[in-house]
Amino acid sequence: MTDCTLVDRVPDLDDYLAFRAGAGWDAIDERAARVGLARSLYSVCAYADGQLIGFGRVVGDGGCHFLIVDVIVRPDMQRQGIGSKIMGAIMAYVAAHARKGTMISLMAARGVAPFYEQFGFRARSQARPGMCIVWEG
Numbered sequence: 001m002t003d004c005t006l007v008d009r010v011p012d013l014d015d016y017l018a019f020r021a022g023a024g025w026d027a028i029d030e031r032a033a034r035v036g037l038a039r040s041l042y043s044v045c046a047y048a049d050g051q052l053i054g055f056g057r058v059v060g061d062g063g064c065h066f067l068i069v070d071v072i073v074r075p076d077m078q079r080q081g082i083g084s085k086i087m088g089a090i091m092a093y094v095a096a097h098a099r100k101g102t103m104i105s106l107m108a109a110r111g112v113a114p115f116y117e118q119f120g121f122r123a124r125s126q127a128r129p130g131m132c133i134v135w136e137g
């Protein structure tokens with residue numbers, strides 16, 4: 001377990017874009033990123049030695065649906081418990097704000113399902129798949 005400090009805040013736009021690229025994710029339109037970050041329901045950043053090392057966000061309508069997105073730990077800091085701390089903060093937010101019937105969902109990246117299973121998430125059946133479009137712009 002590496003020591004880190006969690007701060008409830010949105011990452012800066014440049015950091016957000018850099019961490020996404022570092023995770024190998026497709027580029028996102030900069031304006032979309034700026035608008036999206038500003039509309040987070042909740043966002044938490046992790047720091048070590050004053051440096052950003054990870055973050056995660058919750059977006060949604062604040063009542064019926066929460067969507068957990070952009071949980072990213074800097075590649076050289078992975079598997080040291082940072083992602084779990086970020087998810088711990090996110091789940092504390094969820095516990096404080098979700099009500100009976102609120103759906104809390106996420107789209108797991110390839111191979112990452114076991115990370116989220118620790119927090120109670122389960123894959124939906126093939127008969128009820130999560131579906132999405134990534135807009136081409």
Ligand SMILES: CC(C)(COP(=O)(O)OP(=O)(O)OC[C@H]1O[C@@H](n2cnc3c(N)ncnc32)[C@H](O)[C@@H]1OP(=O)(O)O)[C@@H](O)C(=O)NCCC(=O)NCCS
Nearest residue numbers: 023071072073078079080081082083084108109111114115
């Ligand atoms: C997924 C991610 C956030 C996990 O963060 P992390 O700090 O490495 O996670 P932790 O160290 O807290 O991991 C705790 C446990 O979760 C599980 N886990 C973590 N990453 C995993 C992975 N890539 N695959 C399978 N299990 C994983 C392991 O059981 C791990 O315990 P262990 O290291 O003792 O085996 C990080 O790997 C990451 O940023 N990946 C790139 C971006 C990404 O795919 N984000 C998820 C988007 S849906």
